[in-house]
Every structure is written in structure tokens, then in C-alpha cells.
Amino acid sequence: xxxxxxxxxxxxxxxxxxxxxxxxxxxxxxxxxxxxxxxxxxxxxxxxxxxxxxxxxxxxxxxxxxxxxxxxxxxxxxxxxxxxxxxxxxxxxxxxxxxxxxxxxxxxxxxxxxxxxxxxxxxxxxxxxxxxxxxxxxxxxxxxxxxxxxxxxxxxxxxxxxxxxxxxxxxxxxxxxxxxxxxxxxxxxxxxxxxxxxxxxxxxxxxxxxxxxxxxxxxxxxxx
Numbered sequence: 001x002x003x004x005x006x007x008x009x010x011x012x013x014x015x016x017x018x019x020x021x022x023x024x025x026x027x028x029x030x031x032x033x034x035x036x037x038x039x040x041x042x043x044x045x046x047x048x049x050x051x052x053x054x055x056x057x058x059x060x061x062x063x064x065x066x067x068x069x070x071x072x073x074x075x076x077x078x079x080x081x082x083x084x085x086x087x088x089x090x091x092x093x094x095x096x097x098x099x100x101x102x103x104x105x106x107x108x109x110x111x112x113x114x115x116x117x118x119x120x121x122x123x124x125x126x127x128x129x130x131x132x133x134x135x136x137x138x139x140x141x142x143x144x145x146x147x148x149x150x151x152x153x154x155x156x157x158x159x160x161x162x163x164x165x166x167x168x169x170x171x172x173x174x175x176x177x178x179x180x181x182x183x184x185x186x187x188x189x190x191x192x193x194x195x196x197x198x199x200x201x202x203x204x205x206x207x208x209x210x211x212x213x214x215x216x217x218x219x220x221x222x223x224x
Contacts, residue, residue, distance in 0.1 A: 025096040025097055025098060025122075025177075026095075026096065026097055027093040027094065027095055027096065027097040027100075027152040027153075028093075028097050029091045029093045029097075029100060029150035029151075029152065030150070031097075031128065032088075032091050032093065032100040032102060032120050032128060033088055033091060033102075033148055033150070035055075035120060035127075035128040036086075036088040036102055036104070036118070036120075037088070039051060039055045039130070040085065040086050040087070042054065042055070043083045043084070043085075044083055044085070046079075047079030047080075047083065048079050048080055048083035048084060049074050049077045049078070049079050049080075050079055051083075052070065052074055052133075053071065053074045053075075055129060055130055056070045056071055056074070056129060056130055056131075057121060057123075057129040057130065057131045058071060059131065060129070060130055060131045060132065060133070061131070061132050061133075061172055062132070062133045062134065063133075063134045063185075063187075063191075063193065065191040065193075065216075065217050065222065066187075066191055066222045067172060067185075067187060070133070082109035083109075084106050084107065084108050084109075085106065085107045086104055086105065086106040086107070086116060087104050087105055087106075087144060088102045088103070088104040088148055089103055089104045089105060089142070089144065089145050089148060089149070090102070090103045090104070090145075090148065090149045090150070090151075090210075091103075091148065091149070091150045091151070092150075092151045092153075092181060092197055092199060092209060092210070093150065093151065093152050093153065093181065094152075094153050094176030094177070094178055094180045094181035094199075095152060095153045095154065095155035095158055095176075095178050095180040095181075095200075096158070096176060096177055096178040096180070097122055098121065098122050098176045098177035098178065099119065099120070099121055099122070099174060099175070099176035099177070099181050099182075100119070100120045100122075100128075100181070101117055101118065101119050101120070101181070101183050101197050101210075102116075102117065102118045102120065103115065103116070103117050103210060104116055105138075105141070105142035105144065106135065107141070112137055113137070113138050113140070113141045113142065114135055114136055114137040114138045114142075115135050115136060115138055115142055115212075116133065116134065116135030117132075117133075117134060117135060117183075117195055117197070117210070117212075118130050118132065118133045119131045119132035119133075119174050119183055121174075131174060132172065132174060132183065132185070134185065134193070134195060134214070136212070136214045136215075151199070151209065153176075153180035153181045153199040153200050154180065154199070154200050154201060154202060155178075155180065156200070156202050156203065157179065157180055157200030157201070157202055157203045157204065158178040158179060158180055158200075159178065159179030159180075171184070171185070171186060171187065172184070172185050172187075173185070179200070180199065180200040181197075181198070181199050181200070182197075182198050182205070183195065183196065183197045183198075184196050184198075188216065189222065190216035190222060191216050191217055191222040192213070192214060192215055192216035193213075193214045194211065194212070194213050194214070195210070195211065195212050195214070196208040196210070196211045197209050197210040197211070
């Protein structure tokens, strides 16, 4: 069983929905791990696409391989007879916990394996919904770590006025409410893409803490 190494984050400024001044939002990466585990369990119990629909935000995106609105793509889609299985391996969180990105491994029933990254946004009621999901196959199975690593961005670079992304874009990105964590996916015309995750290092964005290149799928239709 995977263990969890959670690290605490400092409080941030108020003005985030229900949290207000009396309860300032903080990073709680353990809750994101719990959301990932519950999401995977729901897929096993109720069906893969059923779980994806239930846990997705209204403006969530996924890559099939072109970027699509997840709720529209998933609407009415039948669940496969056997679901893909997945496990979180690492979590990056903003200082205020409003945005987190998970990385982990997946396994299909046919024996193929791969990796994924999923962005999670904390809702006003404190729950988490995924807003971006993507990944790729791996040549070899990805070994599970003994501990799920968690990382919290520095609170020194908080910027509540950080530019927020459009709901749907050909070059999608996400930024936490406090401006300390962001992800972006650069998509080429042939659907090759690069994902980057960045955390604030003081007042500046540091080098990506995670970056992966996904090759163009042969013969795929990349029209949006």
C-alpha cells in the first residue's frame, strides 16, 4: 500500500469564496491524493467514463488527441467493459491549495501501461474536480514509489491577480488563485504536445518541476 508524505503549506490571503478571513485557504495535498484514489475506485465500481464525468469540472479538458471539452466528449459515452487502472505517484500544489497537479501510472486491461498528469481545482465547497487530464504510453511499467511525494509552492510569490486561463483554448493552461502554481500544454498542429508544471520560487517562476513531450499520434485527426 502506498504511503503518503504530506507537507504543510502556509496560509494565504483571504478572498477565496467560503474561506474568507476567518479560514484562509492552505495547501492540503493529502486531500488531492484522496480525490485521486476515490476517482480510481469510482471508475472500478461504476465505470471508467462514468467516473470521469462525475469528477470533471464543467470546463475540464482532455486530449483525444486534440484538446476537447471533457464533459462534451464524455456525454453519452459508454463505459468500456474493463476500466483502466491508475495510481497517483506525485502531487504538486499551490500555496493556497486552489490548484494541484498529480502525476501517476496507469494500466490498461490489454497489458499496456503509461503515465498521466491531472490538474485538480478546489471548489467553493472544498471538494476537488479535475480540470485537465492527459498522458501517454510508457515502454515499461512505471514502478510505484514507496511514498507518494507531495510538493507545495512557496507562499512568497503569491499573486491573487494572476491571469486566469480561458475555459477552452488551443494552448491551454491553468493558474492557481494565488498565482503560485501553473501548468501549460503546448499543442502542435500534428497533436504532438509538451506539458510543463511550474511552481513559484520566491517572486519568480522557477524552471519546470515536471516536463514531458508526447509524440504526435500517427494518422490521428487533429482537427479540434
